[in-house]
Amino acid sequence: MALEDDSQFRETPWHALGSTSEVFERLHTNLDGLTSGEAAERLQRFGPNALTPPKKPSFLAKLWGQLNNVLIFILLAAAVVVAGLREWIETGLIIGVVVINVIIGLAQEGKAEKAAEAIKAMLSSTATVIRDGGKRSSVDASELVPGDIVFVKSGDRLPADLRLVEVTNLQVQEAMLTGESVSISKNLIPVAEASGLGDRKCMAFSATTVSAGQGLGVVVATGDNAQIGQINKLVSQVESTKTNLIIQMEILGRWLATIVVLIALGAFLLAFLLAKEGFVHAFESAVAIAVAMIPEGLPALVTIVLALGTKKMADQKAIIRQLPCVETLGSLTVICSDKTGTLTKNEMTVVAVKTAGGLYKVSGVGYAPQGSFSLDGRELSADELAGVRAVLEGGVLCNDSALSEDGGAFTPNGAPTEVSLITAALKAGINLDSLKAAKPRVGSVPFESEHKFMATVHEYGGRRVLLVKGAPDRLLPMCSAQLRGDGAAEVEGAGLEGSAATAPLEEGMWVRAQEELSSQGLRVLALCRSAGFEREEARRAGSI
Structure with a gap:
């Protein structure tokens, strides 16, 4: 039998359905599970039980992100001018500063991307599923489909979102979703459609952990349609904004560029018109003054200071994706949260x-x-x-x-x-x-x-x-x-x-x-x- 259309299926409030028989009817399944053929057909329709990875920027895009800075542009312009004057040592110094700045930025962003991918490790790798007339077997969690009957016990990580059909003292740790530090005792009682995640005790959610007991549930959502998948989507859609430090550095860069150009132009006119120096000599003097005014070490100094701050936070298990965010975090005085479990490791200690x-x-x-x-x-x-x-x-x-x-x-x-x-x-x-x-x-x-x-x-x-x-x-x-x-x-x-x-x-x-x-x-x-x-x-x- 075919399931209802995808949009209607995904919007079904599984926690509010009155009985397990109604859930089975909607999913066209029963306690004996799906057949292998039905599971394969649904796998083609709903896709594997895995999170869709976010689109990664190319290396050139990452490189441009590190170079797209007014101070860097000023340094590159200075390097071109100094190279034209055959001042190779000065040219090498300026280029070296730019390269160091870019390498540190790219390295930090790469570390942060690896940390962000850790959310995938939250998903269970295997699942105990009942198929083909009640036969229990272990399958790869990515092969689970809506309608599968899954058995879970103490210590298991939930492989998908389940509507529970049998529970025996089942308790699930849901801190990563709800922030609630204590395990939630599960039951089979449906709740109102508008109920929050923490109140849906007849449901068990993907990537949470069974802390006690055992239970049987029918899969109602997999991959991106599960609650953990919704979180993954939200994380992927976060818009990038400029931090206060970047804005201030851009303002400084624009003012610096304006002042350098004005003073260099003034120096050239004074040397050429008043001192009656030759055009080439006057131009070289103006360029020398301009280069001397450019703080070549400023971008590198800012990057190194931020990198040191990032390392300190990394030692405390906090990963910073973009270096300028360290300055923003340093400006925080109060963090407000409704649940401690969303900010902590959810570890209790007797004190x-x-x-x-x-x-x-x-x-x-x-x-x-x-x-x-x-x-x-x-x-x-x-x-x-x-x-x-x-x-x-x-x-x-x-x-x-x-x-x-x-x-x-x-x-x-x-x-x-x-x-x-x-x-x-x-x-x-x-x-x-x-x-x-x-x-x-x-x-x-x-x-x-x-x-x-x-x-x-x-x-x-x-x-x-x-x-x-x-x-x-x-x-x-x-x-x-x-x-x-x-x-x-x-x-x-x-x-x-x-x-x-x-x-x-x-x-x-x-x-x-x-x-x-x-x-x-x-x-x-x-x-x-x-x-x-x-x-x-x-x-x-x-x-x-």
Whole structure:
């Protein structure tokens, strides 16, 4: 069966269609997928699932872009005149300045183009697709077509825009599209046609990443028609404008050219008419004065200074396409954005741990476990971190994310907040594998936005311990006690019922701590645990 015409198909609000059966009907597909013949036919019609590369300027166009400057024109004119006077050293110097200026500009633009092409790396290279009567296979992502049924799981990068038809605790990291730093829990509920990208929870978008769970979706948009393709189009259509520095340099060049010509003409007339010098000698004097007035080093100096600024920004992972933009960025005082995820790397870092014993500061940024803990400005040794480790053990065990290392590079897999807890635990010297082996998980309650916490149950020493991680305002009312201190004795004894290691909960103190940390722009999580209980007690109580 043929699909509707292309324009109507592309304008379909897939997130607003009432049911998956209606989606299948529009796409003429089903859960068994397309046949190989149908997929090949649609590939011819819609084209490969790839972004259209922007039109690149030719080398001559790039060269003209570097030469199209009033000061450069003045230098070239001076070089021609000086060469006519057989002043070869001066000619070589002027030409050298122009060449250096052009080479630096072309090199920087080439680096920026390579960085701009990095958006293509965001697209998945392969996809797990269901075709030919329900057979699951792995295909090149560029071969996906509208109507294909795609399976995704934790760690996968979405290969195309999908309308979801099955989800199992599916969470997707969409910071690159929406700026939302937390993973979005997906469902099958359609939303209003005017809903924003972040509210379309029945959709999964190309180039975003599955942080947890798994799901099944039908492809509704590929290549340039996907949301990432729309962004690529907008980037390609950005008009080039002159920066303030270029405008000022052009004004300086015009004034300089006018003044040089007037003074050189005046010098020629004075030498020829008043001093009665010969025409050739008077002309040579005028040219010498004109050349002396031209600041040959100015373009090179400006280019070198801007190049140094560009290198500094490149060291901070910021790529500048055109050198004069460095001056414009240097003039910025405030950058306003509605979502931090659009400007940052979307990496979370634990910077403080609050316990009954005090507020511990954590150094280090990113997911690499490099940093230390300090209390009241004093760096702590490993023997002084019993309380911190007790908190972070809960953060590691009550956690569905992971952090992997490959050649010194640390790659997160899961929610940024959970990965940051793993990094903090590694900084505190916790052996993750040994901890999980010693306290295996026997049950869990996944995080849901309705109750704002996640809970896990672990087996330890013949007893079971409940660990909970979530919003402080939800967990504090459930708590009745806190650690009396951060010493090893208190931490070890806290799991024993009626132990002197615990004290009544000081709820006011914890509420004030939460407010203080939140006022600093920090995301605050509460980590709690129950007193251990026997397996038989749990069975009688109907617990996990």
